[in-house]
Amino acid sequence: MEEFKVPQLAMPFNCILNDCKESLTNSTIVTHFCSQHRVDFQEIALNEKILMMVTTDDNFLTYGRNVCLGIVGIRYKRQEIESMSTSSIHDIEHFPNPFPILIMCRRSNYQQLFDSGDREINKNGDFLALWLSMPKVNDHKLHSILSVFNEDYTTSISKSVDVKYMPDNNNLLGSNHLIINSGLLVKLSSDDSIILEIILKENLL
16 A cells, blocks of 8 residues: 655644744654654554553643653554545545654643733642644544543543644643543542553544
8 A cells, every 4th residue: 555645735833842833744743753852653553542651740741831742653554545435535645654643731720721810820720631633634533532540440531532633732621632630630640640541533523
């Protein structure tokens, strides 16, 4: 099967990490994040389960900063492409193969989002937002189930989300984020880390 081509005329956008303003295109995302931000990359198939440890240490997750936890590349199989509709096949012909999905998170606080004053931040309003981000190529969409567990799998939280298009990082409390409040994060954390599970699927809607 031929490698999918990436449209070189796709509109450039700035890197979605806070202090990086480098201009990216769909074809430079993986190289940029792996070389400049030291992000790990792994290939997967659709419906394959991904498990990773995420540190919740304050030195790693500082307030209001986007963090890329890793990149997964979806390696599409021939039968998956052949089963798609004609319009979807046209869309996916322009995807890179493997197609990159960024695993993103940000530590924030409800007070910071809704109160612009200089009052001392109430730590009880802390939360951790997790989401997935991908380059926008035509109208192809992906769906995911995000789950977070504690070490012995006795406490968990899950949510079904759509993968967001880059560079959209607005509306942190929107429907396509898994939000973990400070109380639950304490229950989920063990030695300042949580277990994140990701399952990626085609969005058929």
